[in-house]
Amino acid sequence: MKKILFVCNTQHYPHGAFEFIKQLRQQESLFVKGIFFTPATPSGTAPLPEDNSPERFVNQCKSHDIDYRVVEKNDDAWSRSFWVRETHYADLLVFSQELLYAGADKVQPNAYMQELLHWTGCPAIAVRENGHPPEQLIAAYDGTRQSIEALRSFCTLFPQYKKLPAQIIYVKDEPSNRIPHRQLLEEYAAAHFATLKILKLHWSSKKHFTTWIECFKNPLLIAGAYGRPALSVAFRNSFVETTIRNQLATVFIAR
Incomplete structure (x- = not known):
């Protein structure tokens, strides 16, 4: 069994990244910790629409017999200390190379992704959203x-x-x-x-x-x-x- 951290922000659910996790599940049992960040809403702007990313993640894990845990965080929890601690107790970090904080900057790797790659204490996979397995x-x-x-x-x-x-x-x-x-x-x-x-x-x-x-x-x-x-x-x-x-x-x- 592997412990995997599945990271995304709530407004951009990474289907391709979860497809990669499903492919790994065909080989072995997994425990996947879904970490969902809610972006801050700038003052004076309309609130972000309600998002069901955590619920979608739970349903997909149940459908594919994957052990899971959901953690929901506000944007201000994104920090070096948080990611160093989390990744030191994981085998693999999985995220979408297209959608991670795409609302902040669609040109990747954006500042969030670069911070994540600098801070991680475990190997990471940046997955394309096409969902195809490696060949x-x-x-x-x-x-x-x-x-x-x-x-x-x-x-x-x-x-x-x-x-x-x-x-x-x-x-x-x-x-x-x-x-x-x-x-x-x-x-x-x-x-x-x-x-x-x-x-x-x-x-x-x-x-x-x-x-x-x-x-x-x-x-x-x-x-x-x-x-x-x-x-x-x-x-x-x-x-x-x-x-x-x-x-x-x-x-x-x-x-």
Whole structure:
């Protein structure tokens, strides 16, 4: 059994994110804690329409034999201390990469999503709203300990995806075809994925990444921790942000 945090604001219920949870339930039992934030109403404006997102969540959990708990919070409860505490006691955080606080800013990742990715103490999945299960895996690798830990974390959480075609990509704009610790990477990845390619992509711009990833059907991108200061991580963050902004793939972000 896994404990999952399902997070959304009450005005935008993420059906695609819950579809992903339903797909996980086919593999194992789940306990899902639905955390619903009600956005603040600016002074002088009409109150937000009544929303039934928590009720919808409860009904879906009951229909799919998922253990659940509902937590409803006001917008002012959104804080670093809240998310650090909650995510330290969870296996996975799931949210919609399109709808999380879309009323505040539809251009994703908006400020709320970036805060969530910075603060989380557990791995996170930013899910596309199309609801399709992953069919291809793409792992971003930069030779650091964090990137291989991301791969390890994903393999531990999702062993059911080991039969999907997997590509591990190392991006660096240089003539050499060298990939750091390639033999060790091949040994590890071959133990976890049935179909595997390891590629070096000689790019200097994230625009190439956008064009490339669009060639894949229902991909899932595996990325390391978000928001650390190293240059290679900053480059990886730009991949993650581009992917989320353009709804190119579901994204797994390790911690």
